[in-house]
Amino acid sequence: MTSREKILAAVQANQPDLTALPDLSGFDGQAFGSLAQFAEVLTAVGGKIFHVANYAAIIKIILAQYGSGVRIVTQLEELKKLTRDNLESLSQIHDLHDVEVAIIAARFGVAENGAVWITEEEMQHRVVPFIAQHLAVIIHEDAIVPTMHQAYDRIANTTYNFGTFIAGPSKTADIEQSLVIGAHGPRSMTVFVLKNS
Amino acid sequence: MIKQAGKDHAELADDFNRDEDRVNWHDETLWFIREKRDKAAHKIPEWESLREAASQIKNNVLSNLNNYLLQFEKNAVANGIEVHWAADAAEHNAIVHRLINEANVVRMVKSKSMLTEECGLNEYLAKHGIEVIDSDLGERIVQLAEEPPSHIVLPCIHKKKEEIGEIFHKHLGIDAGISDPQFLTEAARQHLREIFLTRKVALTGVNFAVAETGEFVVCTNEGNADMGAHLADVHIASMGIEKLIPERKHLGVFLRLLTRSATGQPITTYSSHFKKPRAGKKMHIILVDNGRTVQLGRQDFRNSLKCIRCAACMNTCPVYRRSGGHSYHTAIAGPIGSILAPNLDMKQYADLPFASTLCGSCSNVCPVKIDIHEQLYKWRQVLVKEGYVPAAKKAAMQVMAGTLSSPTLYKLAGKAGRFTIKYAPFAVSNSLNPWFKQRDMPAAPKQSFGEWYKQNRD
Known part of the structure; x- marks a missing residue:
């Protein structure tokens, strides 16, 4: 008997009688959902938020914050002038070790926890939003769902190989519960909320 | 341990x-x-409903675990993930060892996995000449101190920052006498960045695995699981079989509860969903029993697996x-x-x-x-x-049971106790009495409640 067979047989023999799954339709998220709440929670978890009218405004803020001398990566056509990298043709992901800023489009944000959902498609390489010293994310102002229940409703009809919710900069409180921003991932997270044109 | x-x-x-x-x-x-x-x-106004929903989902998981395991295996394999089954800790460790050997390396980076602590993986691999570096800051600290974690979310909560500074002085070469958490975290960041960039095999734990889709979710605040996994050629994820949940939408319930319950944050900084390996890279998942099926059979204790x-x-x-x-x-x-x-x-x-x-x-x-x-x-x-x-505890309990079941003995014992604390406190307030350790004995009341009640009943 293989371990697989042994485990499955033991589970089958020992598991209790079938019980029903709960109905989750009551979690309709009406208590949440606004962009204002998203901004408030994101700020509370250490993120920054900018409401912008267009990509030109984003470029201006990025250049003001980081200058033009640092390595910036982005896949976004509208921001191409900020980067000298072509992520699609990058052969060795370890070469990303000195990226200062990564700018990525997110699919949507979640009001209750300030998280944004990003998949491998927007990242190009999975390590990008983690290895950069600073992360900037762009979402559209109407792409805010109230809670994680609506977040998964929204994800349900999409496909991805890898996806992640990111809520703020990398952090730790492992030393005496003192909050330190910038553990292993980005030292800051900026969310640009793009107005509908 | x-x-x-x-x-x-x-x-x-x-x-x-x-x-x-x-x-x-x-x-x-x-x-x-x-x-x-x-x-x-x-x-969260619906907090109690969320707890109830989470409880019901987990009850359902335990009642249908064999089907969920099969469904997860099928979907994970279809996603390109290799699935392994380990009956116990020894088998889990041997699988990890084999996968490291197959990658032709002798070093691995690992993010937090309490299962690997349970299995004694680090010690086992060390014996076989494999170096494992824990990448969660707290875990790295206790690893350098050659201690186990003392808390599953905050592994070095028992350590003071001065001690951590001393550990980093000894192992990471920082100056002596530094205890600023910001500085110490930065030192660890620099040290571990080098590890992430050079390790070809990364092991992570698993918070949730979804039967419906064959994906698994890993939650961290530091980003260490992602840094390790996305830079390595081989990603090994170890999980207890009870970590399965039926459908992806159930993640909504658990991710709302997990971090709020753990640290009071609304969600961890990173909640990463691994569905397929990177192009040309390998992803393994090890499904571990190690006593879980036995616990599943203990009616009184099975729901600890939730x-x-x-x-x-x-x-x-x-x-x-x-x-x-x-x-x-x-x-x-x-x-x-x-x-x-x-x-x-x-x-x-x-x-x-x-x-x-x-x-x-x-x-x-x-x-x-x-x-x-x-x-x-x-x-x-x-x-x-x-x-x-132990016989002494059993005997003491029997004396206690005898005393509590006899009103005469109970009254007598109460009187004797009050008398002793009042007139001969040294008889109990000494190192022979375990109740006195790190405690002061309370002042004895003049009379028992029974006596007081008799006097004051009218």
């Missing part, structure tokens, strides 16, 4: 209690986290907060650990279900509604019946 020099919970708690300032700090800090959990929970490892029960526990995680001499400390450990070895962990006041606070904060304190009480009965409780 082996019991330190054969000491039990009470003896190890004694060791921890020698430094009163540290115990007070530990107690207050964990209570502060419990308060943050309360604040976060109270912001645990999502948030540690809320530890942060709230008056015994854990004042005895420290190491006093539990098992990978998972605290109330939940005390009902999981005896399943693995009743003899070695017979002391743990007694390391509780049965106050029930653990059950009240548990996000999946495990009846933790009731299970602790039930384990005590099993352990006494099976003969794993």
Whole structure:
């Protein structure tokens, strides 16, 4: 008997009688959902938020914050002038070790926890939003769902190989519960909320 | 983890209690986290409904686990993930070792996985010449200190920043005498970045695995699991079989509860969903039993398998907060650990279900509604019946039972106790009386409640 067979047989023999799954339709998220709440929670978890009218405004803020001398990566056509990298043709992901800023489009944000959902498609390489010293994310102002229940409703009809919710900069409180921003991932997270044109 | 020099919970708690300032700090800090959990929970009007939903989902998982395991295996394989099955810790460790060998390397980076602590993976691999570096900051600190984690979410909560500075001075070459958490974290960031960039095999734990889609979710605040996994050629994910959930939409329930219960944050910084390996790279998942199917068969204890490892029960526990995680001499400390450990070895962990006041606070904060304190009480009965409780405790309990069941003896014992504390306090307030350790005996009342009631009944 293989371990697989042994485990499955033991589970089958020992598991209790079938019980029903709960109905989750009551979690309709009406208590949440606004962009204002998203901004408030994101700020509370250490993120920054900018409401912008267009990509030109984003470029201006990025250049003001980081200058033009640092390595910036982005896949976004509208921001191409900020980067000298072509992520699609990058052969060795370890070469990303000195990226200062990564700018990525997110699919949507979640009001209750300030998280944004990003998949491998927007990242190009999975390590990008983690290895950069600073992360900037762009979402559209109407792409805010109230809670994680609506977040998964929204994800349900999409496909991805890898996806992640990111809520703020990398952090730790492992030393005496003192909050330190910038553990292993980005030292800051900026969310640009793009107005509908 | 082996019991330190054969000491039990009470003896190890004694060791921890020698430094009163540290115990007070530990107690207050964990209570502060419990308060943050309360604040976060109270912001969610449907919190109790969420706990109930989570509990029902987990009950369903346990009642249909064989189908979910098969469904998960099928979908994960279709996604390009290689699935392995390990009946026990030894088999889990051997699989990891084989995968490292197949990658032709001798070094691995690992993010937090309590399962690998349970399996003694690091020690096993060290014996076979494989270097493992833990990348969670707290875990790295205890690893350098050659200690096990003392808390499943905050591995080095028992350490002071000055001690951590000393450890980093010795191992990472920083100047002596530094204790600023910001500086120490930056030192670890630089040190571990180099590790992430050079390791070809990365192991992570698993918070949730979804039967419906064959994906698994790993939650961290530091980003260490992602840094390790996305830069390595081989990603190994180790999970207990109870970590499965039926459908992706159920993640909505658990991700809302997990971090609010753990630290009071609305969600971890990163909640990463691994569905397929990167192009040309390998992803493995090891499904581990190691006693879980036995626990599943114990009707009174099976729902301990619903645990999502948030540690809320530890942060709230008056015994854990004042005895420290190491006093539990098992990978998972605290109330939940005390009902999981005896399943693995009743003899070695017979002391743990007694390391509780049965106050029930653990059950009240548990996000999946495990009846933790009731299970602790039930384990005590099993352990006494099976003969794993020391004769002295059993004898003392029998004297107590005799006294409490006889009104005459009860009154007499009360009088004797009040007399002794009043006129001969040295007879109890000495090192021979375990109740006096780290405590002052209370002032004795003049009369018993019974006597008072007789006088005042009219």
